[in-house]
Amino acid sequence: MPRTLLVIGTRKGCFLLESDDRRRFALRGPFCEGWPVYHAVYDPDSGAIYAAAASEWHGSAVWRSADLGETWRHSSEGLAYADGGRKLSKVSTLAVAHGRVLAGVEAVGIFESRDGGETWSLLSALEGQPGRERWDDPASQPPGRLGVAAILPDPDEPARFWATVQGIGVFETADDGRTWTPRNRGLRAEWPREHEEVGFCVHKLVRSSADGDRMYQQNHCGVHRSDDGGLSWVEITEGLPSDFGFAAAAHPHDRDTFYVVPLDPGHGRCMPEGRAAVWRTRDAGSSWQRLDRGLPQQSAYLGVLREAMAIDASDTPGLYVGTSTGQVFASADEGERWSEIASYLPPISSVEVAILD
Amino acid sequence: MPEVHLPTTLTPLFAGLPRRLQVDAGTVAEAIVRLDERWPGLRDRLCEPGPALRRHIHVYVDRERAGLNTRLGPRSRVDVIAAISGG
Numbered sequence: 001m002p003r004t005l006l007v008i009g010t011r012k013g014c015f016l017l018e019s020d021d022r023r024r025f026a027l028r029g030p031f032c033e034g035w036p037v038y039h040a041v042y043d044p045d046s047g048a049i050y051a052a053a054a055s056e057w058h059g060s061a062v063w064r065s066a067d068l069g070e071t072w073r074h075s076s077e078g079l080a081y082a083d084g085g086r087k088l089s090k091v092s093t094l095a096v097a098h099g100r101v102l103a104g105v106e107a108v109g110i111f112e113s114r115d116g117g118e119t120w121s122l123l124s125a126l127e128g129q130p131g132r133e134r135w136d137d138p139a140s141q142p143p144g145r146l147g148v149a150a151i152l153p154d155p156d157e158p159a160r161f162w163a164t165v166q167g168i169g170v171f172e173t174a175d176d177g178r179t180w181t182p183r184n185r186g187l188r189a190e191w192p193r194e195h196e197e198v199g200f201c202v203h204k205l206v207r208s209s210a211d212g213d214r215m216y217q218q219n220h221c222g223v224h225r226s227d228d229g230g231l232s233w234v235e236i237t238e239g240l241p242s243d244f245g246f247a248a249a250a251h252p253h254d255r256d257t258f259y260v261v262p263l264d265p266g267h268g269r270c271m272p273e274g275r276a277a278v279w280r281t282r283d284a285g286s287s288w289q290r291l292d293r294g295l296p297q298q299s300a301y302l303g304v305l306r307e308a309m310a311i312d313a314s315d316t317p318g319l320y321v322g323t324s325t326g327q328v329f330a331s332a333d334e335g336e337r338w339s340e341i342a343s344y345l346p347p348i349s350s351v352e353v354a355i356l357d
Numbered sequence: 358m359p360e361v362h363l364p365t366t367l368t369p370l371f372a373g374l375p376r377r378l379q380v381d382a383g384t385v386a387e388a389i390v391r392l393d394e395r396w397p398g399l400r401d402r403l404c405e406p407g408p409a410l411r412r413h414i415h416v417y418v419d420r421e422r423a424g425l426n427t428r429l430g431p432r433s434r435v436d437v438i439a440a441i442s443g444g
Contacts, residue, residue: 033366033369033370055366055402056413057364057366057402057411057413057414057439057440058366058367058370058402058403058411058414058439059401059402059405059411061401061402074370074398075398076398076401077398077401080405080406081406087405087406
């Protein structure tokens with residue numbers, strides 16, 4: 001059986017969990033000298049691991065390991081705005097595709113590296129979008145100040161990708177960041193918005209590997225589906241215990257199967273009633289099933305952040321969920337049964353999975 | 358030659374970087390440049406664009422709080438401190 005690698009970003013460094021059977025996992029770490037890691041990813045083409053980290057003392061950098069965690073280097077060369085006015089406070093997210101690494105940062109911008117994270121240059125700051133002049137103002141940003149919170153590359157077209165700006169919405173570019181189009185039509189927002197096309201709080205955007213036109217998102221206000229590659233959205237929240245949550249995952253082989261982790265929307269942002277569950281739809285959101293077998297069902301006030309759920313591409317996909325209190329839960333059967341594979345990690349910000357040959 | 362004392366949070370980031378070393382420099386900024394020449398990227402860990410010392414990096418020259426432009430004497434002691442931060 002191939003080896004499964006989980007790359008875990010936490011508030012105190014990066015960890016790796018490895019397994020030969022997706023049931024028993026061995027832990028390695030912490031890596032990155034214990035720096036807070038916002039997002040850690042694996043590049044299947046090069047075999048490298050990248051971690052976006054920010055030290056309170058030493059600033060933001062992207063760490064890289066080319067040997068599955070044995071050795072690490074870091075760099076922030078070029079990860080700064082040249083105009084002097086805007087300040088890069090953190091690298092919030094990473095994406096690897098087509099031989100380059102993309103980094104989403106706050107203040108809002110996307111940097112790229114074409115040399116494996118050694119040097120970086122600004123690719124786009126999404127200039128010209130509606131209300132753009134106010135996006136970098138701390139007073140108008142949501143807590144966390146993520147800026148570009150996620151980047152979703154197209155697997156076939158290098159110049160095409162989507163970027164999520166925290167509290168603003170999703171944008172698509174087809175020309176490598178030169179021009180952008182808001183992709184938020186049909187989304188719901190429960191606050192006044194100055195511009196028709198933006199002002200939406202997209203927590204997690206995913207795209208089906210089985211059908212590129214099928215997208216899903218967990219929004220601050222509900223769960224939504226798109227059947228036209230993000231051009232329009234319909235809400236599919238009905239049947240879930242909460243319209244709020246952060247994490248989401250799309251089934252790799254079935255475009256109609258999608259997972260979310262509903263949370264209480266107030267300050268707590270934990271799983272409702274202290275009973276842990278992942279929810280799944282198999283019919284594109286017409287109905288939902290609660291998946292909780294093996295998950296704690298009392299006094300379990302667990303939170304799961306936007307990058308902290310992953311699904312692997314096996315024939316029977318495995319699901320992995322990391323919590324804000326340091327547990328990792330895994331299911332080897334599409335969410336039917338769960339087991340706790342790590343219990344005492346630092347607060348988890350991201351979980352990514354790779355199947356190694 | 359001035360003697361520079363570095364914090365334990367910095368030394369693991371660069372292979373071979375000692376906690377304490379002598380640096381031929383006339384100012385704090387120059388000392389950091391000299392260190393960056395030997396350990397590329399080190400300057401970014403202590404300074405942000407401007408340049409300015411990072412918010413939680415404090416520098417003392419001969420026990421006095423210092424900035425990048427503070428002058429160093431031939432026997433100065435430079436302490437670079439990663440200021441206390443929450444757990």
